[in-house]
Amino acid sequence: MNLHFQRFFFSLVEMIYDTERQTTEIIKRLKKEYPEAHCELIHSNPFELLVATILSAQCTDVRVNIVTANLFRKYRKPIDYLNVAPEELEQDIRPTGFFRNKAKSIRGASLKINENFGGEIPQTMEELLTLDGVARKTANVVLGNAFGIASGVVVDTHVSRVSQRLGLTEETTPEKIEKDLQELVPKKDWIMFPHWQIAHGRKICQARKPKCVECVLENLCPSSRLKMIAAE
Numbered sequence: 331m332n333l334h335f336q337r338f339f340f341s342l343v344e345m346i347y348d349t350e351r352q353t354t355e356i357i358k359r360l361k362k363e364y365p366e367a368h369c370e371l372i373h374s375n376p377f378e379l380l381v382a383t384i385l386s387a388q389c390t391d392v393r394v395n396i397v398t399a400n401l402f403r404k405y406r407k408p409i410d411y412l413n414v415a416p417e418e419l420e421q422d423i424r425p426t427g428f429f430r431n432k433a434k435s436i437r438g439a440s441l442k443i444n445e446n447f448g449g450e451i452p453q454t455m456e457e458l459l460t461l462d463g464v465a466r467k468t469a470n471v472v473l474g475n476a477f478g479i480a481s482g483v484v485v486d487t488h489v490s491r492v493s494q495r496l497g498l499t500e501e502t503t504p505e506k507i508e509k510d511l512q513e514l515v516p517k518k519d520w521i522m523f524p525h526w527q528i529a530h531g532r533k534i535c536q537a538r539k540p541k542c543v544e545c546v547l548e549n550l551c552p553s554s555r556l557k558m559i560a561a562e
């Protein structure tokens with residue numbers, strides 16, 4: 331190993347070690363700050379969580395919960411979504427936006443759950459990804475929150491933004507961000523880590539105006555506005 335390579339190698343190891351230590355501290359503080367963090371989509375079984383997660387695309391959890399309060403009284407099993415005309419389901423989920431696509435996904439997923447999985451929600455990533463309207467994020471939400479299976483890390487808009495600001499990733503696509511987080515976050519925290527970050531993103535690290543002055547992660551954060559002001 332020549333000297334230049336040796337230096338490069340050791341600085342790389344040091345950098346990885348620093349980021350891992352920083353992640354451990356971030357997890358510790360977020361866990362303490364948001365002990366009540368949990369999945370905000372109201373559901374009483376895995377199938378309801380799957381439907382609610384499909385509906386949550388481009389829609390707030392609050393609005394989804396308002397819609398599903400009636401929806402889950404009317405539709406209890408996958409077959410119920412197949413026994414109505416597509417237009418009727420579309421009207422029932424209309425307030426969540428993109429209702430035609432979402433209705434198509436819910437009906438397509440319901441059909442496959444009945445035909446290929448005996449009416450039960452599958453419990454592996456590979457199988458869930460065969461369902462209409464289900465990508466990695468939805469599959470991770472269902473596996474983690476309905477079954478307690480840590481198959482990956484949920485990456486939504488809050489998780490992306492907070493992770494980028496904290497320097498946990500430089501990536502911009504959910505798939506690549508998830509890979510970075512899987513390497514940094516211990517597997518035992520994969521399910522809760524997004525809930526803590528989402529709570530932090532909603533309350534403090536908001537998209538337009540992060541409240542860095544109130545942030546428990548401020549001294550760990552390379553994007554802190556306080557640091558930027560101090561450097562001016």
Ligand code: SF4
Nearest residue numbers: 535540542545548551
């Ligand atoms: S210091 Fe500011 S930018 Fe960094 S995590 Fe906290 S609120 Fe977000």
